Structures are given as C-alpha cells and as structure tokens.
Amino acid sequence: MSDDQLDLLPTHTAELEQLLETQRQLRPDEREDFTVRWPATLQSLCEVLRVTLDAEKVENSKHLSEAMAIALSSYLGGRDLYMPNGARLKTALRDIRIWREFKGNNLEQLAREHGLTERRISEIVAEQRSAFIARKQRKLF
Structure with a gap:
C-alpha cells in the first residue's frame, strides 16, 4: 500500500496486519468461537461478502470474507455511517x-x-x- 492509502486507516497499519495475521492462523474451533461472538451486523457483513465471493468462484471465500470484515471493521468501526441502499x-x-x-x-x-x-x-x-x-x-x- 502507498503511504496515502495507509493514511486512510484509523488504526496503525501494523495493528491491522497483526489482526489479519492472527485471523489467518486461527484453528477451525477457534475460528468458529471467534466469529460467533461478533456483533450481528459484522456477522451479516461477513456473510454478504462470502456469498459474493462464492458467486465469483473465489477460493477460500470464508476466510477472505472474514478478513475483509475485519479490515472494514477496523476502518469503519465506531463511525456513524450512512450506507446508501443502492x-x-x-x-x-x-x-x-x-x-x-x-x-x-x-x-x-x-x-x-x-x-x-x-x-x-x-x-x-x-x-x-x-x-x-x-x-x-x-x-x-
């Protein structure tokens, strides 16, 4: 990522990279326990991302959707955000x-x-x- 892109992230880039690395290394039982404790909105976001990746026949869609949800949560989490209905x-x-x-x-x-x-x-x-x-x-x- 360029420095300009990194400035968009509210948390330190190393922190996000560490979160994603930890997520990649989760064992299946840890992953299930981890994601089931997510807030419902984050679980729904993860599922929408997974279904979209599956439709595009992307391998490893479950792990990728979780990683994307984590990244989006790090970037957008806690913000009062309006999402247009499209x-x-x-x-x-x-x-x-x-x-x-x-x-x-x-x-x-x-x-x-x-x-x-x-x-x-x-x-x-x-x-x-x-x-x-x-x-x-x-x-x-």
Whole structure:
C-alpha cells in the first residue's frame, strides 16, 4: 500500500496486519468461537461478502470474507455511517439490462418484464444508445 492509502486507516497499519495475521492462523474451533461472538451486523457483513465471493468462484471465500470484515471493521468501526441502499446502482444496472435485451420490436415485452411503461423503456433505450455511442466515439480519437 502507498503511504496515502495507509493514511486512510484509523488504526496503525501494523495493528491491522497483526489482526489479519492472527485471523489467518486461527484453528477451525477457534475460528468458529471467534466469529460467533461478533456483533450481528459484522456477522451479516461477513456473510454478504462470502456469498459474493462464492458467486465469483473465489477460493477460500470464508476466510477472505472474514478478513475483509475485519479490515472494514477496523476502518469503519465506531463511525456513524450512512450506507446508501443502492437504488441508483440497481436502476443503472436495470437500464443496462434493458439495453442489452432490446431488439427493436420488444418494447411492450420489456415494459411488462420490468414493470415500466413503453415510453420509459424508449427513454432508457435512447439514454443507453447515447452512452454506447459516446463510449465508441471515445475510442476513435
């Protein structure tokens, strides 16, 4: 890590590295006892990370998710933190999916599938077409 990145961590980097090293060396019985005593929010975070890593077929996802939860807890722990629900991210990904599914003659079908009006599907297609063209034109110059 660069010095700039290390400045982001509220605890000394050596402390975090020591925590992660200890976590790596836990025996299975110690690991189970350790994680079961975590606060529910941290356990949930760890599980979300594990499921995400599993979906990406990352090996050792259980240990990696625990390490990431520890690192995030070290960095964010104790802060009053607002976590957005991701509505804009979900909408952006939905719009990309609509663009990919658009065939030119399936506005009605897409509207039904996504619970939107045909007019909104047309707007999304136009927005995505503009973004697609902008990305392609950037490569030309």
